[in-house]
């Protein structure tokens with residue numbers, strides 16, 4: 001055997017699984033086809049988009065918000081190449097960091113496309129081909145953008161998030177197809193940098209899956225920021241006619257624009273993986289696994305976007321750790337009720353646990369506490385008072401079942417809620433925990449107090 005474990009895919013699921021398994025004493029190899037480790041999240045997803053969200057937010061602040069703080073800024077201008085260079089530098093630095101972590105943990109890195117070639121065998125195809133053997137394999141091949149039929153990707157004017165992270169000039173009119181996470185985050189970036197942004201969404205709401213009221217209230221804020229939404233709008237085609245992009249929608253006039261971002265979901269990457277050589281059959285395009293992330297093939301595990309569940313980097317990471325620990329110790333666990341999701345708009349939107357719709361559908365009796373950021377001193381000092389924290393707790397046991405936040409730093413605040421849910425905390429547990437004053441985290445405490453109708457500042 002070359003290795004105890006081979007991980008196919010070096011994204012947040014795969015590289016974390018490889019490091020954890022190495023920490024636990026396994027001899028680990030990781031096969032990744034891109035020269036940079038880190039996967040979609042690090043190279044062309046979470047990290048570069050956050051860099052641009054931060055930079056575009058500062059640009060917007062300089063132009064529109066600093067005056068309210070008594071700060072005069074004259075001649076603030078956009079240097080887009082510098083902004084993009086900063087983003088690329090952050091990505092480069094972090095991907096190299098994973099190379100360092102692999103060396104430190106003695107994980108062997110293979111550059112090429114990995115595929116199964118029967119039980120315990122993995123082929124690496126590419127410039128440095130190799131035939132590897134291992135007792136265990138973890139498949140962590142991630143996902144790729146879903147391309148709607150009728151959409152003609154040209155990698156320049158009509159493309160996915162990958163292109164939208166590197167437009168070389170600010171689009172005049174950006175049409176975003178899909179009012180989900182990617183559309184809202186990257187739509188916000190280009191809106192702040194000066195583009196007209198129109199979001200076309202098939203459903204009657206944005207951010208499907210998030211709490212309905214939270215999504216509705218978020219939309220109102222985004223509209224105030226100037227993003228235009230057209231809901232119940234089904235896009236049937238998009239093409240570049242040589243001069244401009246033409247987007248056709250069912251039952252409406254075609255929309256003309258200079259850039260189109262297609263963000264209508266992602267699909268698992270499972271093609272050409274040799275799954276058939278070990279007898280794995282897909283279920284709705286995903287690799288089926290049991291509660292320990294085991295596929296139907298002995299010794300073969302799968303994690304992250306290529307299996308069921310939300311396509312989130314941190315969910316993949318948890319599964320990577322759980323799979324590695326299960327292989328070595330026989331234990332390994334992911335609490336799927338405590339996986340937060342965050343939309344990094346301004347303000348941010350974050351959620352963990354059940355939504356009200358889910359609780360109603362399951363017939364669970366619940367109590368609710370809510371507290372607005374506008375009542376809080378720190379939020380006022382920050383000048384970020386939009387939104388609220390809402391806590392949903394079991395009506396009988398008081399156990400926290402869901403927390404939904406629209407507001408400043410919601411993505412950071414949700415961590416406490418995830419920990420509370422993971423530890424089985426009641427709303428009273430949070431309400432009786434001392435929170436530093438004045439911090440935004442107090443808004444969570446006040447919302448938890450609100451479950452029993454005893455918020456102090458409301």
Ligand code: NAI
Pocket residue numbers: 046148177178179180181182183185200201202203206207208233234235236262263264265266310311312341342343344
């Ligand atoms: P999404 O699934 O979040 O949203 C896609 C939207 O497109 C849906 O609302 C859908 O109704 C709409 N749609 C589908 N077909 C359409 C049509 N023909 N016309 C108009 N609208 C249509 O997908 P998105 O934004 O592409 O994100 C993909 C994945 O990446 C998600 O699973 C997400 O969780 C993940 N992601 C997570 C981030 C985060 O956690 N902050 C950031 C970026 C991506």
